[in-house]
Amino acid sequence: MPPTDRFVISFAAEPPQEPLPQGRWADTLREHFLAACNDIEAEEDFGVPGEIRWFPDRSYAGRTYVPAAARTDLGYELFGFVSFKESGTNGGGPSEFEGHADFTGDVAENNPDWKLDLNSWTISSWKGEGGQRAEISLIWGVPLISRGSIVTAELANLAVDQCNLVSNRFTLVAPDSYRGDYLEVKLWDNSGREQAVESLYAEDEEDSEDEEDSES
Numbered sequence: 001m002p003p004t005d006r007f008v009i010s011f012a013a014e015p016p017q018e019p020l021p022q023g024r025w026a027d028t029l030r031e032h033f034l035a036a037c038n039d040i041e042a043e044e045d046f047g048v049p050g051e052i053r054w055f056p057d058r059s060y061a062g063r064t065y066v067p068a069a070a071r072t073d074l075g076y077e078l079f080g081f082v083s084f085k086e087s088g089t090n091g092g093g094p095s096e097f098e099g100h101a102d103f104t105g106d107v108a109e110n111n112p113d114w115k116l117d118l119n120s121w122t123i124s125s126w127k128g129e130g131g132q133r134a135e136i137s138l139i140w141g142v143p144l145i146s147r148g149s150i151v152t153a154e155l156a157n158l159a160v161d162q163c164n165l166v167s168n169r170f171t172l173v174a175p176d177s178y179r180g181d182y183l184e185v186k187l188w189d190n191s192g193r194e195q196a197v198e199s200l201y202a203e204d205e206e207d208s209e210d211e212e213d214s215e216s
Helices: 023-038 202-215
Strands: 049-054 058-060 063-072 077-085 095-104 116-127 133-143 150-155 158-164 170-176 183-188 194-199
Touching: 023 049, 023 063, 023 077, 023 095, 058 170, 063 116, 063 133, 063 170, 077 116, 116 170, 116 183, 116 194, 133 183, 150 170, 158 170, 170 183
Parallel strands: none
Antiparallel strands: 049 063, 058 063, 063 077, 077 095, 116 133, 133 170, 150 158, 150 183, 183 194
């Protein structure tokens, strides 16, 4: 295989290792996630969170990330993750928990054109050639169409991560915003046929197009 002109970190995170959180483990994660929700600084009331949906775990650079999302009684969505360090060889449990959360009113039912409902969070960075940096993004979500079994993250048409659907949910860890290229998330069926594609920047692209139209 010839050398690539897209030398970038790829498939750096471990695939999901555990089932979706349940029982006491879910209660532990819930405590940290809700604490992060309580720390959100907002000028508006986003309401009281309901049931938390957990997404597949992914481990990167010594930490495991478990994303979450929850609707509130006012129709907003809380999204974020709980991360922790894995237990060592001495038999200790997970430690150094951290929770992060934010909220949005831009939800799937108000966007009938969406085929994938995505959330993302920058968790790190990676320095590439010439000092250029990629943002390492944690991406999680659900397909809004019934066809599909696996989701990939692509940067300049190069697959840089993938995740099988778990209870119709997925989590990715992938480099983004590198050398002018931005991630696309794609849904595939069992036969390798593309079923859907979404950009993390669809709203920004639409805003730019609107601005160009208004100037012309």
